[in-house]
Amino acid sequence: MIQRKQTIFLFLVSLRAIAQFFIPFQTTTIAGTKWDICLMPSCSSEIMNSNIYFPMIFNIIILILSTSIIFLYKNRVLQYKLTNLLIVFNIFIVGLFFIFSYVKEGTTGTISYQFGAFLPLISAVFAYLAAHFIKKDEQLVRSADRIR
Secondary structure: OOOOHHHHHHHHHHHHHHHHOOOOOEEEEEOOEEEEEOOOOOOOOOOEOHHHHHHHHHHHHHHHHHHHHHOOOOOHHHHHHHHHHHHHHHHHHHHHHHHOOOEOOOOOOEEEEOHHHOHHHHHHHHHHHHHHHHHHHHHHHHHHHHHO
């Protein structure tokens, strides 16, 4: 149902997950050359190691989960639980950006984080707002059932 507020927030989470593939989250400077690293495997493949696949898989999970939650509007309890899981995944992907080094071993350089590293935090806020409105809808339905 498009007219619900939580659908808009979940759609924004999906858009962020798509944009995360193309927006660089880290800039690495090696011997005076700057490399932007994003989640696309072909972005900077000559300097990236295999650790990039972990956040990329989580981003795909976030994209699929946020899109599928939109269509679970008839089961608000499940929708609420999955939205809370979505919040955890978004925070986890931010942790992966800062814990792992995405530069191949044996190379030395300077790492600086870009705006893309903090995009999942914005997505977590949108998922929290969606969960809030899902819970609000569920409480409204339960209070209407009590009146009958």
